[in-house]
Amino acid sequence: MTAGPLALTLGDPAGIGPEIVVKAWRALRNQGPPFFVVGDARALASAPASGSTPIRAISAPAEAEIAFRDGLPVLDLPLRSPVVAGQPNPSAAQAIIQWIETAVGLALSRTVSGVVTAPISKAPLYEAGFKFPGHTEFLGELTAATRYDGARGPVMMLTAGGLRATLVTVHEPLARVADKLSIEAIVNAGLVTAQALRRDFGVGSPRVAVAGLNPHAGESGTIGREEIDIVDPAVRALKDLGVDARGPYPADTLFHAEARQTYDGVVCLYHDQALIPVKMLDFWGGVNVTLGLPIVRTSPDHGTAFDIAGRGIARADSLIAAIRMAADIARRRP
Incomplete structure (x- = not known):
């Protein structure tokens, strides 16, 4: 079992990240799991939910578990300029990227047990030269030197209400999905899913x-012939590799309560x-888990919500669930 607290990146500081991080600490301060924030301490202190929440600057992750009950531990990597809630700014992009890189480095060195990421906004990052479609692809690049369980790139899993769904294509326009599908991509997603279910979820x-x-x-x-030409051969290949794979199934009959029991x-596929x-199963409590990485990574299943940032009304349910799930997975990993 990997030791250490969880590292939680602040995400876009102009979004609801600072607010939900403070609310998550308040909810978990007594029972844990312990975490510390990689981000800007000033942005956390000025979050609308911060109130009297004590912010505890730390110099190393080992200090976080001791500080956690008495305050929100922060590995302070400051922004160059103050942030305005609801107004994303490309000037914060380098700090946001640095926070992610730092947390991943700590996880790769086994200094922390896993990484939880608050939401980022892609548009201001793109303006600053960020070249990845999102968190998942960036994490894949940062950990590419350490292959894990034979995975060919990271696989996104979304969980809620007992449903665990992984994606073959992620942020692709619907018109391009069919062209992006391949037997190899489906087999990779199926293999990584089966491995994660055993190792990370105890199935x-x-x-x-x-x-x-x-x-x-x-x-x-x-x-349409995609099922005949691509999906069915992929399912057969997964079976040949020892995976109890079934399908392809019509998506409109795959998610009701009885079907989910099977x-x-x-x-x-998209x-x-x-x-x-x-x-639909749990709008507020869904969790995004990145499979196929040599580190544990989860995140809330929502975005930066700039429209409500700074108003004190953001819900932290999904972030709290992501923190708990990251700790559960870390405990199961060898």
Whole structure:
């Protein structure tokens, strides 16, 4: 078991990150799991929910567990200029990237047990030259030198209400999804899903369902051939590799309560195919888990919410669930 607290990156400081981080500390300060923030202490102190929350600057992760009950521990890597809630600014991009890089480095060195990331906004990062579609791809690049369980790149899993859904394509326009699908990509997602279910979620004999792309899973090729040409061969390949894989299944019959009892994880082919059922099951408490990495990483399943930043009304349910899940996974990992 990897020792140490969790490292929580602040995300975009103009969003709801500072507010929900403070609220998460208040909810978890007595029972844990302990974490510390990698970010700007001043942004946390000025969050609308901070009130009398004591901010404790630390110089090393080892100090966080001792400080956690008495205050919110922060590894302070300051912004160059003050942040205005609800007004994202590309000038904060380098600090946001540095916070992520620092937390990942600590996890790779086993100084922390895992990384939890508060939401980032891609647009201001792109303006500053950030070249990755999102957190998941950036984390894959930062950890690429350490291959893990044979995974060919990270796989995004969304969890809520007992549903665990992984994605083959992530932030792709719907018009490009079919062209991005391949047997290899589905097999990789299925393998990584099965491995994570065993190792990270304690499922002894994981059952993996695979969704189809077209209505009625293509209906024998009459509504599209992707199931015949790509998805079905991938399912057969997964079975040959020892995975209890099933499908392709029509997505419209895959997520009701009885169907969810027939599998432990489901491989979805595009973003909304997974995100819609996850958010229907638990809009406030969903968690994003990155599989296939040599480190533990989770995040809340929502964005920066600039429209409500600074108003003190943001809910921390998803971040709290992400912190707890990261600690649970870290305890299970060898």
